[in-house]
Amino acid sequence: MFSKILIANRGEIACRIARTARAMGIATVAVHSEADARAQHVLACDQAVAIGPAPVSDSYLKADRILDAAKATGAAAIHPGYGFLSENPNFAEAVAEAGLTFIGPPASAIRAMGLKDASKKLMEEAGVPVTPGYHGENQEPDFLAEQAEKIGFPVLIKASAGGGGKGMRRVDDPSGFAAALTFARSEAASSFGHDHVLIEKYIQNPRHIEVQVFADAHGNTVHLYERDCSAQRRHQKVIEEAPAPGMTPEVREAMTGAAVRAAQAVGYQGAGTVEFIVDGSGPLRPDGFWFMEMNTRLQVEHPVTEAITGLDLVEWQIRVAASKTLPLAQDQIPLNGHALEARLYAEDPARDFMPATGRLTKLHLPDALARIDTGVAEGDTVTPHYDPMIAKVIAHGRDRGAAFSAMETALAAADAQGVTTNLAFLERLVRHDGVRAGTLDTGLIGRDLAALTATPETTPADLALAGAALTGLLTPAPLAGWRPWGTGATHLELTRATGPDQVEIDEITLRPADGQIAVESAGGEACHRATQICGALWQVTEGARTRQLYLHQTNGTVTIARDGHRLTFWLTDPMAAAEATAHGGDSIAAPLPGIVKSLNVSPGDPVTAGDILAVMEAMKMEHSLTAPRDGVIAEVAVRAGVQVEEGALLIALEPADE
Numbered sequence: 001m002f003s004k005i006l007i008a009n010r011g012e013i014a015c016r017i018a019r020t021a022r023a024m025g026i027a028t029v030a031v032h033s034e035a036d037a038r039a040q041h042v043l044a045c046d047q048a049v050a051i052g053p054a055p056v057s058d059s060y061l062k063a064d065r066i067l068d069a070a071k072a073t074g075a076a077a078i079h080p081g082y083g084f085l086s087e088n089p090n091f092a093e094a095v096a097e098a099g100l101t102f103i104g105p106p107a108s109a110i111r112a113m114g115l116k117d118a119s120k121k122l123m124e125e126a127g128v129p130v131t132p133g134y135h136g137e138n139q140e141p142d143f144l145a146e147q148a149e150k151i152g153f154p155v156l157i158k159a160s161a162g163g164g165g166k167g168m169r170r171v172d173d174p175s176g177f178a179a180a181l182t183f184a185r186s187e188a189a190s191s192f193g194h195d196h197v198l199i200e201k202y203i204q205n206p207r208h209i210e211v212q213v214f215a216d217a218h219g220n221t222v223h224l225y226e227r228d229c230s231a232q233r234r235h236q237k238v239i240e241e242a243p244a245p246g247m248t249p250e251v252r253e254a255m256t257g258a259a260v261r262a263a264q265a266v267g268y269q270g271a272g273t274v275e276f277i278v279d280g281s282g283p284l285r286p287d288g289f290w291f292m293e294m295n296t297r298l299q300v301e302h303p304v305t306e307a308i309t310g311l312d313l314v315e316w317q318i319r320v321a322a323s324k325t326l327p328l329a330q331d332q333i334p335l336n337g338h339a340l341e342a343r344l345y346a347e348d349p350a351r352d353f354m355p356a357t358g359r360l361t362k363l364h365l366p367d368a369l370a371r372i373d374t375g376v377a378e379g380d381t382v383t384p385h386y387d388p389m390i391a392k393v394i395a396h397g398r399d400r401g402a403a404f405s406a407m408e409t410a411l412a413a414a415d416a417q418g419v420t421t422n423l424a425f426l427e428r429l430v431r432h433d434g435v436r437a438g439t440l441d442t443g444l445i446g447r448d449l450a451a452l453t454a455t456p457e458t459t460p461a462d463l464a465l466a467g468a469a470l471t472g473l474l475t476p477a478p479l480a481g482w483r484p485w486g487t488g489a490t491h492l493e494l495t496r497a498t499g500p501d502q503v504e505i506d507e508i509t510l511r512p513a514d515g516q517i518a519v520e521s522a523g524g525e526a527c528h529r530a531t532q533i534c535g536a537l538w539q540v541t542e543g544a545r546t547r548q549l550y551l552h553q554t555n556g557t558v559t560i561a562r563d564g565h566r567l568t569f570w571l572t573d574p575m576a577a578a579e580a581t582a583h584g585g586d587s588i589a590a591p592l593p594g595i596v597k598s599l600n601v602s603p604g605d606p607v608t609a610g611d612i613l614a615v616m617e618a619m620k621m622e623h624s625l626t627a628p629r630d631g632v633i634a635e636v637a638v639r640a641g642v643q644v645e646e647g648a649l650l651i652a653l654e655p656a657d658e
Helices: 011-023 040-044 063-073 089-097 107-114 116-125 141-151 174-192 249-265 302-309 313-321 400-413 423-429 433-437 460-471
Strands: 004-007 027-033 047-052 077-079 155-159 168-171 197-201 206-215 221-233 236-242 270-279 289-295 338-345 362-364 371-374 389-397 415-417 490-499 502-513 516-521 524-534 537-542 545-554 557-562 565-571 587-589 594-599 612-618 621-626 631-636 649-654
Touching: 004 011, 004 063, 011 027, 011 040, 011 313, 011 371, 011 389, 027 040, 027 063, 047 063, 063 077, 063 089, 077 313, 089 107, 107 116, 107 289, 116 249, 116 289, 141 174, 141 197, 155 174, 168 174, 174 197, 174 612, 174 621, 206 249, 206 313, 221 249, 221 302, 236 302, 236 423, 249 270, 249 289, 270 313, 302 313, 302 338, 302 371, 302 389, 338 400, 338 423, 362 545, 389 400, 400 423, 400 545, 400 557, 415 545, 415 557, 423 565, 460 490, 460 502, 460 516, 460 524, 460 537, 460 545, 460 557, 460 565, 612 649
Parallel strands: 004 027, 004 077, 027 047
Antiparallel strands: 155 168, 155 197, 206 221, 206 270, 221 236, 236 338, 270 289, 338 389, 362 415, 371 389, 490 502, 490 565, 502 516, 516 524, 524 537, 537 545, 545 557, 557 565, 587 649, 594 612, 612 621, 631 649
């Protein structure tokens, strides 16, 4: 067994690997960029080595610096985590050539599965069902457009290399093909250094189900059941669960058998995931799934498999890399209960999941209620340099219903302040009827996004609780509110967030009396009794109705989490004037820090509302900036290739001549 390993990654996965290594008595070495010098993964390891500036191209993707760090610290093996260099066959080979062990599959297996077009041909030969499409070498735009016509719209353009939804575009008709191809190629080249694409038939009502496989160097290959990852936004997973809802023994046998054959076809070793696109228009069928790709690494969602099997997949990875046999045979691998994982991100679902940045002024993750995998702590900053994941929340129950109930409780108990997050969105998503019924497909979030991000209704109880908490009346001192002439009244203006850069103000009057809080507002008058159960958990009684909710208070704000909704309030500053937006409706400003990838207009150009004026790259994704109205370009304030801060003026518009 290895005495020391280097973890060639950052964030929650580096912390996760370090935790298992410590339990196995293995010392760990962290690598970090200048921006990550005080990051949690650095603190989690026994040693740390700086490898370059913040951009991943100058640090975490520098294979030579990582190898030098391993040699300098005496590490015997390198664990790549996921992302970065984890699926780079050249890096795997370089590790071996340096006399070190790569904790992952052989370079030959990574190479065979690394390009989607080549891997699909290989899978066809192995008897694994493959989605109809074009997977060839001819990349001429006109030729690809012809292939799309032959396949039949809608089609999916996908980068041949990589994953995570990058370099992927759905095209519904021929008119949108050229633009989608340009974007897919650009994003693929930026993310993976390879702009080749393939064209596939878009499966209507698709589900995304994947199988966890494991193989050792002694010819043993097993599966650890399946995961359903159909709840996605922008082709990236949001909630994963295991086992897949609606799975039958017959379908599981067919799907896991195909996954094992896929792994065996490339001489696989270690942890891998075989992903299938599944016909979700009805019940699952043994002939209703097709190979999509194989991820030759540990998956972000591996904790749900660990929850239902009781196994540590990182420990299995390390043991297999050390030439040990798999700890269990196929018939010894248990399947207990149901598990969910929700990915908590710094992003704004109401703005098409735009990544967010900022300092986490408060971060409470309920590790007593669920497993929490995170790489940040309260006080850390979410920067534009890396993926904006804050944490993974993993809930396990005896069955699917119990797992969902546990997840609802854990999400309601969580609190993150200082940066926009998808926490409220996750709370609604796990309560969505389609998700709870297991009838979801990969388009569910897109179809129901408006409902999933809508501003919740505010009740008198919400106003009473928020006002009392912000004025100290929720847990009053003796005689609070007493006056010689009767109960004192507190008049307040509460501001609450109702959308991106949108607020509303509620005028209320509070009267505490007999352990209760009476509130008078535009919605009427009501009396409530609030009792603190434990920490942020409260019980509220109004007449004969009693319910529980979470009350999170931070830095002058109060957030109420109840019934799958979140409402945030703060006291209105009567001296604060309404401030105009930075540049009004006559300009396009940077929605977040990033690089101006391209500019499509020049001063004097006429534009129509919705035209793509510029493209920004931030957090490994490309974002199109469109004209808010018809007009003429008055000014282009930046040039392509420059880094800009959030809110920076990029392009100014002026009205077109009448």
